[in-house]
Amino acid sequence: MDACQMQRLEQLNRVALTEEEREKALAFFASRFADMEKCNAVDTENTERMVHIFALENVLRADEKKKIFSREDLLKGAPEQTDGYWQVPRLLE
Amino acid sequence: MAVFTVKNENVQGKAVALDDLILTKDYPTAAGSKMLEGFMSLFDAEVVPRLQNAGYGIAGKVNVGEFSLDVLGETSHFGANRDQNGNLVSALSESIKTENAFACLCTDSNGTPRRAAALSGLCYIKPTYATVSRYGLVACVCSGETVGVMAKTADGCAEILSVIAGHDDKDGTSLPQNMIDSAKNADPICKVAVISSFMNGLSADMSEKVNASLASLRANGIEIEEIDDSVLPLAQPAWNTLSAAELCNNISRFDGVKYGYRTANYKNIEELYTNSRTEAFGLLTKMQLLYGSEVLSTENYMPVYDKALRMRRVLCAHFSELFASYDAIVLPACSQTAYVETDTDTAYNESLYTAPASICGLPVAAFGGIQIIGKAFSDYALLSLVKKTEGGAAQ
Amino acid sequence: MKFETVIGLEVHVEMSANSKIFCSCGAKYGAEQNECVCPACCGMPGMLPVMNRRVVELGMTAGMMLNCRINRTTTFDKKSYYYPDLPASYQTTQWFAPIAVDGKVKIETDNGEKFIGIKQIHMEEDAGKLVHDDWTDTTLVDFNRTSVPLIEIVSRPDLSSAKEVIAYLERLRALLRFAGVSDCRWEMGTMRCDVNLSVRPEGSTELGVRTEMKNMNSLSAIEKAIEYEAARHIDAIVSGTEELVQETRRWDDIKGKSYSMRSKETAGDYRYFPDPTLMPIVIDDAWYDAVQATLPLLPEDKAALYMEAGLEEKTAWQLVASRRLCDVLDAAVEAGCPIKDAANWIFSDCMKLCNREKLTADELPVNGQDLAKLIALVKNGTVTRPNAARVLAAMFKDGVQPETFAAENGLLAGGNDDRVDAVVKQVVDENPKAVADFKAGKEKAAMALFGQAMKLLNKNCDPQQLKEKIFAELAKR
Numbered sequence: 001m002d003a004c005q006m007q008r009l010e011q012l013n014r015v016a017l018t019e020e021e022r023e024k025a026l027a028f029f030a031s032r033f034a035d036m037e038k039c040n041a042v043d044t045e046n047t048e049r050m051v052h053i054f055a056l057e058n059v060l061r062a063d064e065k066k067k068i069f070s071r072e073d074l075l076k077g078a079p080e081q082t083d084g085y086w087q088v089p090r091l092l093e
Numbered sequence: 094m095a096v097f098t099v100k101n102e103n104v105q106g107k108a109v110a111l112d113d114l115i116l117t118k119d120y121p122t123a124a125g126s127k128m129l130e131g132f133m134s135l136f137d138a139e140v141v142p143r144l145q146n147a148g149y150g151i152a153g154k155v156n157v158g159e160f161s162l163d164v165l166g167e168t169s170h171f172g173a174n175r176d177q178n179g180n181l182v183s184a185l186s187e188s189i190k191t192e193n194a195f196a197c198l199c200t201d202s203n204g205t206p207r208r209a210a211a212l213s214g215l216c217y218i219k220p221t222y223a224t225v226s227r228y229g230l231v232a233c234v235c236s237g238e239t240v241g242v243m244a245k246t247a248d249g250c251a252e253i254l255s256v257i258a259g260h261d262d263k264d265g266t267s268l269p270q271n272m273i274d275s276a277k278n279a280d281p282i283c284k285v286a287v288i289s290s291f292m293n294g295l296s297a298d299m300s301e302k303v304n305a306s307l308a309s310l311r312a313n314g315i316e317i318e319e320i321d322d323s324v325l326p327l328a329q330p331a332w333n334t335l336s337a338a339e340l341c342n343n344i345s346r347f348d349g350v351k352y353g354y355r356t357a358n359y360k361n362i363e364e365l366y367t368n369s370r371t372e373a374f375g376l377l378t379k380m381q382l383l384y385g386s387e388v389l390s391t392e393n394y395m396p397v398y399d400k401a402l403r404m405r406r407v408l409c410a411h412f413s414e415l416f417a418s419y420d421a422i423v424l425p426a427c428s429q430t431a432y433v434e435t436d437t438d439t440a441y442n443e444s445l446y447t448a449p450a451s452i453c454g455l456p457v458a459a460f461g462g463i464q465i466i467g468k469a470f471s472d473y474a475l476l477s478l479v480k481k482t483e484g485g486a487a488q
Numbered sequence: 489m490k491f492e493t494v495i496g497l498e499v500h501v502e503m504s505a506n507s508k509i510f511c512s513c514g515a516k517y518g519a520e521q522n523e524c525v526c527p528a529c530c531g532m533p534g535m536l537p538v539m540n541r542r543v544v545e546l547g548m549t550a551g552m553m554l555n556c557r558i559n560r561t562t563t564f565d566k567k568s569y570y571y572p573d574l575p576a577s578y579q580t581t582q583w584f585a586p587i588a589v590d591g592k593v594k595i596e597t598d599n600g601e602k603f604i605g606i607k608q609i610h611m612e613e614d615a616g617k618l619v620h621d622d623w624t625d626t627t628l629v630d631f632n633r634t635s636v637p638l639i640e641i642v643s644r645p646d647l648s649s650a651k652e653v654i655a656y657l658e659r660l661r662a663l664l665r666f667a668g669v670s671d672c673r674w675e676m677g678t679m680r681c682d683v684n685l686s687v688r689p690e691g692s693t694e695l696g697v698r699t700e701m702k703n704m705n706s707l708s709a710i711e712k713a714i715e716y717e718a719a720r721h722i723d724a725i726v727s728g729t730e731e732l733v734q735e736t737r738r739w740d741d742i743k744g745k746s747y748s749m750r751s752k753e754t755a756g757d758y759r760y761f762p763d764p765t766l767m768p769i770v771i772d773d774a775w776y777d778a779v780q781a782t783l784p785l786l787p788e789d790k791a792a793l794y795m796e797a798g799l800e801e802k803t804a805w806q807l808v809a810s811r812r813l814c815d816v817l818d819a820a821v822e823a824g825c826p827i828k829d830a831a832n833w834i835f836s837d838c839m840k841l842c843n844r845e846k847l848t849a850d851e852l853p854v855n856g857q858d859l860a861k862l863i864a865l866v867k868n869g870t871v872t873r874p875n876a877a878r879v880l881a882a883m884f885k886d887g888v889q890p891e892t893f894a895a896e897n898g899l900l901a902g903g904n905d906d907r908v909d910a911v912v913k914q915v916v917d918e919n920p921k922a923v924a925d926f927k928a929g930k931e932k933a934a935m936a937l938f939g940q941a942m943k944l945l946n947k948n949c950d951p952q953q954l955k956e957k958i959f960a961e962l963a964k965r
Contacts (some may be wrong), residue, residue: 013383013386015379025379028384028437029383029387039404044403044407047403049405049762050409051762052764052768053237053454056266059539059766059767060544061539061540063507064506064512069525074135075522078351084521085619086522087629088365088626124533134532138534229534231533265765342761346576350575351530386759390759394761
């Protein structure tokens with residue numbers, strides 16, 4: 001991975017590193033990926049991936065509607081709002 | 094430098110402190126981040142009414158490192174806690190030691206509370222995954238994080254754990270009540286294994302501390318065997334891969350649009366996003382989320398992320414094998430007794446010790462420099478074991 | 489060189505559930521902005537998703553109606569991208585193990601029947617709505633639609649013309665509406681469609697460069713967009729004036745053109761991964777069979793049954809356009825009402841009231857049993873035809889029982905011959921001028937008397953009978 005690819009990754013994640021930080025991040029990545037390589041010592045060809053530690057299934061709720069929160073409360077912490085809407089700069093279509 | 098980001102001056106009942114990843118509707122919750130400074134949740138985390146209904150009061154919100162990704166809280170937007178020698182001191186343990194809280198609830202994904210307890214003379218339990226509701230946590234690593242309990246004694250931990258543990262319909266991963274209750278009937282721990290390779294990287298004083306705790310276990314009739322193991326260290330990169338990806342995804346909601354920090358410097362939505370996140374997140378958070386995004390890319394998904402998911406199964410199976418011969422596994426909680434300077438690698442390096450229990454959701458008790466990892470639902474048995482070492486103090 | 493067009497569709501359909509897919513907010517269209525929102529669906533931290541059982545069943549129903557194989561273990565994944573209508577900056581969807589796969593839908597074309605393959609159907613949450621405010625030059629965000637349950641139906645590239653696409657979409661709509669999966673209303677956005685299109689020399693087996701078109705809000709827009717885009721592709725290949733690139737394009741229906749969206753993210757950037765907060769859904773035989781047992785007949789089979797039972801072809805097809813109408817009719821027939829009477833009432837009085845109340849046929853608020861009771865009351869003369877309309881209006885509004893409402897509001901007609909006779913006599917007595925006019929040959933004068941009598945009787949009289957009695961009374965004078 002190079003600085004250019006890192007910059008692309010930053011854009012994708014909506015953060016910007018300084019050049020110095022980017023250098024650090026490249027080293028950080030190299031070391032993390034190198035450590036992950038160590039796992040290749042274990043053959044997992046026939047191992048099933050484990051997303052959940054406990055194998056629960058069918059955790060479902062009834063299709064019931066509840067209203068608990070008011071619009072006013074939800075918008076209280078909004079950086080910018082108007083007329084019951086959250087507000088952002090104009091998006092180009 | 095403050096233990097609490099908000100302190101309740103009027104506590105009713107025994108005071109329990111909450112780390113600042115636990116959402117409260119009466120106090121702001123910032124998760125150690127500039128991004129959420131002053132954020133008011135509209136609801137309480139499930140653990141909060143459980144405590145209140147049992148007669149406990151909320152002591153305040155404890156300062157944590159940003160999303161608790163760090164070593165001992167040093168990345169908090171509100172500043173790190175240090176002693177007079179400049180050593181980092183976790184605010185989690187300080188809430189009990191200097192602010193007199195009876196206990197502190199701590200979110201545990203990267204082991205910060207285990208290090209804090211092990212270095213401060215307190216006791217801590219990270220319970221079995223999904224036995225305490227995660228409803229109302231500022232979620233970082235949903236597949237493995239848990240709310241743990243820190244207190245002066247093992248009994249104190251058990252007392253609070255029995256209050257906060259329980260099934261919750263609002264958390265789709267929450268275990269059924271009968272499975273959670275099975276923790277009360279776990280077999281006592283008699284024989285433990287110490288993994289020798291984990292003892293190699295410790296500082297001299299840490300080695301001493303760990304050996305003293307092992308001696309105390311032995312003195313209390315616990316059989317200890319030293320074994321070597323090459324699989325458990327692989328939990329570190331695997332857990333870091335899973336947790337970075339989940340962190341990246343979970344904190345992508347913090348974008349300056351709906352609540353929290355918004356940059357003053359933007360002309361369009363893209364600048365709003367990027368400048369808000371760049372200005373509000375610390376470097377460790379940024380690096381971790383970028384790594385988490387990269388492991389999910391088309392090229393890396395199978396060889397890295399999917400591999401880590403498979404490693405989780407390998408590690409769980411490996412623990413099961415170990416538990417066929419031993420009641421628990423003992424690892425150091427961290428590599429040193431004191432930390433002054435940390436960088437963006439320190440927390441990862443220290444996760445060598447804490448990742449094995451995190452990735453498999455196993456219960457861990459931490460005290461006196463060590464962690465004792467038990468099989469699932471052995472939470473109270475672990476605390477009983479710790480209690481033995483407390484001698485007269487715990488009676 | 490002759491070209492052929494290769495089209496595959498991604499159709500999004502909002503499911504008819506009461507609540508959202510992962511939280512308990514209401515999921516119905518039409519609330520005020522941000523009134524159906526909670527911390528979970530506006531992207532605040534702390535809440536965890538809990539899956540709606542009804543949504544799983546609607547997803548299974550859709551899969552079964554489109555002849556798919558249902559994945560007995562189905563899971564959820566997270567798809568990440570930044571956009572203000574996506575409050576968590578990720579969408580929970582199904583990437584690895586969708587609810588249904590490998591189906592097919594039969595359509596009629598100019599060359600006879602054709603089967604369109606369904607690659608997969610997956611369940612996911614909808615995004616919010618953005619309103620562009622010219623006054624402040626900002627964009628306003630409404631999260632009511634966020635997390636409303638959707639299915640996305642991905643077809644195989646088996647379609648070759650706008651006409652086939654329309655036939656396919658109409659067939660999907662009929663099937664999904666009939667099975668109660670969705671109301672599929674283009675105008676409200678509860679059915680939406682993205683078009684993947686490429687062209688190639690006729691007979692070629694290789695696929696050309698593919699573009700994806702979004703933002704067609706009606707069937708006619710889809711038709712126009714396909715014709716435009718196919719022509720653009722062919723022109724680009726033949727004339728070489730434009731290089732085709734794989735991209736997403738936005739259809740502008742007013743200008744009648746498609747435009748490149750130049751979106752920065754590509755499919756590989758979505759960073760899909762399995763959602764650790766949602767457990768797998770495992771569909772055992774019992775659950776599968778229970779859902780299958782609720783499937784309706786196909787609309788055309790149902791229409792055939794209605795025709796056999798004596799309904800006109802046109803009426804039968806009108807009925808099967810709405811599952812609700814069929815349900816009401818079937819229940820009325822079940823309760824003993826003759827099928828033709830039930831159909832007449834549904835398409836006359838019921839539809840008239842629906843129009844007045846601005847309800848769609850799907851929202852017809854009376855049930856079949858009650859409708860059958862009302863029809864029986866009219867047939868046996870207990871309630872007059874004009875009063876029956878009043879009773880039905882009350883049934884629409886308040887869900888009243890027809891016989892109770894009629895009794896409590898003096899709308900029963902039976903056993904009041906004496907009263908009718910008395911009123912007729914009274915009206916004739918009190919209007920000597922009208923009587924004189926009538927005698928002088930003005931037939932209309934009788935109608936005025938009729939109107940007054942009807943009013944005094946509160947309409948509780950058969951009109952024909954009243955007319956006869958008035959003429960009889962006048963004849964006496």
